[in-house]
Amino acid sequence: MVLTASRYRTATGAGVIAALILVLVFGSPVYVDWANDNADPDTAGGWFLRLLAWPAWRFDADDSVQDVLAADLKAILLIVFTAVFLALSTNAQLGRARGTFSQLMAGWSSYIFAGAVAGLLTAFIRSDASLLGAFQAAGSGAIYGLFVGWIVGIATLGHYRGSTP
Numbered sequence: 001m002v003l004t005a006s007r008y009r010t011a012t013g014a015g016v017i018a019a020l021i022l023v024l025v026f027g028s029p030v031y032v033d034w035a036n037d038n039a040d041p042d043t044a045g046g047w048f049l050r051l052l053a054w055p056a057w058r059f060d061a062d063d064s065v066q067d068v069l070a071a072d073l074k075a076i077l078l079i080v081f082t083a084v085f086l087a088l089s090t091n092a093q094l095g096r097a098r099g100t101f102s103q104l105m106a107g108w109s110s111y112i113f114a115g116a117v118a119g120l121l122t123a124f125i126r127s128d129a130s131l132l133g134a135f136q137a138a139g140s141g142a143i144y145g146l147f148v149g150w151i152v153g154i155a156t157l158g159h160y161r162g163s164t165p
Contacts, residue, residue: 012156015083016083018152019078023079029059054140077114081118086107086156089106089109104157106153107156108149115144119134119139
């Protein structure tokens with residue numbers, strides 16, 4: 001049986017849409033400014049609200065071109081790497097069952113890896129680039145993916161996983 005894209009949404013597509021919404025909404029300058037001004041980092045809720053702003057993208061003339069480029073590229077690469085890791089982890093080898101725990105974990109772990117790799121790669125573009133800074137950026141991206149990636153994992157639940165064998 002041939003499945004059409006109009007009839008079934010893939011797990012990869014659903015996860016990428018969730019990642020795109022997370023980056024566009026919570027990485028926006030408006031949300032980042034709000035979170036920095038209003039969320040108390042000494043509480044769990046405030047910490048989480050600030051963490052949501054990790055893939056912050058911006059077009060700010062006050063920052064160096066390298067830092068703005070690194071921030072914007074980090075947000076873009078987070079989405080791209082989410083698509084890549086989801087495509088690799090939700091293909092036909094996982095089976096065609098819908099709504100399984102493995103599908104949730106594939107989406108969640110893809111977002112963790114995407115955050116870590118995006119943070120690592122873009123740290124070398126920043127004006128104050130260092131190997132330690134790159135490791136710290138990868139760790140921050142992995143922490144972001146760990147605490148926010150469940151949203152991407154839930155988005156992938158119940159969707160078609162790829163081509164039929």
